[in-house]
Amino acid sequence: MDLAQLTQDLEDLRADAVAGVDGAADVATLEALELDVLGRKGRLTSVLRGIGALPVEDRPRVGAVANAVRQAVESAIAERGTVLRAGALEARLRSEAIDVTMPGRPIRRGTLHPSIEAMSEIAAIFAQFGFVVYESPEVEDDLTNFQKLNIPPDHPARDLWDTLYVDIPGLLLRTHTSPGQIRVMESTKPPIRALLPGRCFRYEAVDASHGFEFFQVEGLMIDEGVTLGDLRGLLDQFAHAMFGAGKKTRFRPGYYPFTEPSVAFDVECLVCGGPGCAACGRSGWMTILGAGMVHPVVLQYGGLDPERYQGFAFGMGPERIKMLRHGITDLRLFLENDLRFLEQFR
Ligand code: DAH
Numbered sequence: 001m002d003l004a005q006l007t008q009d010l011e012d013l014r015a016d017a018v019a020g021v022d023g024a025a026d027v028a029t030l031e032a033l034e035l036d037v038l039g040r041k042g043r044l045t046s047v048l049r050g051i052g053a054l055p056v057e058d059r060p061r062v063g064a065v066a067n068a069v070r071q072a073v074e075s076a077i078a079e080r081g082t083v084l085r086a087g088a089l090e091a092r093l094r095s096e097a098i099d100v101t102m103p104g105r106p107i108r109r110g111t112l113h114p115s116i117e118a119m120s121e122i123a124a125i126f127a128q129f130g131f132v133v134y135e136s137p138e139v140e141d142d143l144t145n146f147q148k149l150n151i152p153p154d155h156p157a158r159d160l161w162d163t164l165y166v167d168i169p170g171l172l173l174r175t176h177t178s179p180g181q182i183r184v185m186e187s188t189k190p191p192i193r194a195l196l197p198g199r200c201f202r203y204e205a206v207d208a209s210h211g212f213e214f215f216q217v218e219g220l221m222i223d224e225g226v227t228l229g230d231l232r233g234l235l236d237q238f239a240h241a242m243f244g245a246g247k248k249t250r251f252r253p254g255y256y257p258f259t260e261p262s263v264a265f266d267v268e269c270l271v272c273g274g275p276g277c278a279a280c281g282r283s284g285w286m287t288i289l290g291a292g293m294v295h296p297v298v299l300q301y302g303g304l305d306p307e308r309y310q311g312f313a314f315g316m317g318p319e320r321i322k323m324l325r326h327g328i329t330d331l332r333l334f335l336e337n338d339l340r341f342l343e344q345f346r
Helices: 003-023 027-038 043-053 056-095 114-127 156-160 179-187 228-243 296-301 318-326 339-345
Strands: 139-141 171-173 192-201 213-223 249-254 259-268 285-294 310-316
Touching: 003 027, 003 043, 003 056, 027 043, 027 056, 043 056, 114 192, 114 213, 114 228, 114 318, 114 339, 179 192, 179 213, 179 296, 213 228, 213 318, 228 249, 228 259, 228 285, 228 310, 228 318, 249 285, 259 310, 285 296, 285 318, 310 318
Parallel strands: none
Antiparallel strands: 139 171, 192 213, 213 310, 249 259, 259 285, 285 310
16 A cells, blocks of 8 residues: 555545535435545545555655545535535425415304394393393292292182293292392392393293293383383384384283283284284284283382382293294294204304
8 A cells, every 4th residue: 555546545535425425315315425434434534544554754645635535525515415405495395385375264153043142132122221131040939930920829820831840849940031020129129120031941832833941031120100101112112123113013901910001012014014914813913022010019029119119021032033033933943953044043
């Protein structure tokens, strides 16, 4: 081994390594090449083993060539590495690119159940007249559901409500929201303007217009000097807001044990507008709710002095109001959870 041979070997190694580096297709290949040429057990080290066979005075010259080769290979690797890493980044950015102009995936949104929606529409209208929403229990006692509403035990008026009783004596599922009137009177001092939306239950043969479970919205206003005229004016405003301005309305005599006098409140038929059709039973009118002046006995049961206070109350079925407005003919749809029905209320 002489100086010329060793120098030639080093130059060959440089040429070969640089060619390899320039041809490396990716960073991993480049790193493998670096280890193979410059590593501790690499090709440069093994060429330099021949240095021991040279005369001492030649060794520094081989060292200088070896350093130049190392530097050339290192800078070739660095240069190629920069190019490869930039390319890899570019490719990644391209593959992960997001098209921000693409339309989003639609999110399926739920809707309010039509019964709930009807109740919030009703509450929104009465809120404009200062009515505040109260809650009252669904499992009620006989005293509040009936007796304090002027419906004594064994009184024939009980036949108006087919009742579901629970196992605990004296308790039942409320047949209407009217017991909420008593609870509001017992817990609040007049002036009272209360709205009581909630679920009611009856032992009822289910058909297109009867359910064993349905909603009601109860209203109660109590103050000094409240009259039937106030009730009429308020209900007119309600009917106009709910069914359209200018709709004709009327009071008909009715009977409820807890009001005196009692009325049924009708609005002109929403389908025929008066002459009479199948939807209104040829009468030209649709009944919206029951109402009346709170019976003095009921005020007394509520802890109020009937000589000082008067009030009116009303009770309506939100499902019925939705049915009238949208021409729905079967109450059972409200309980069946059929999306084909429910999705029409988006
Ligand atoms: N509670 C009655 C029912 O379920 C509805 C009703 C009628 C409520 C007249 C009232 C009222 O407050 O004054 O049939």
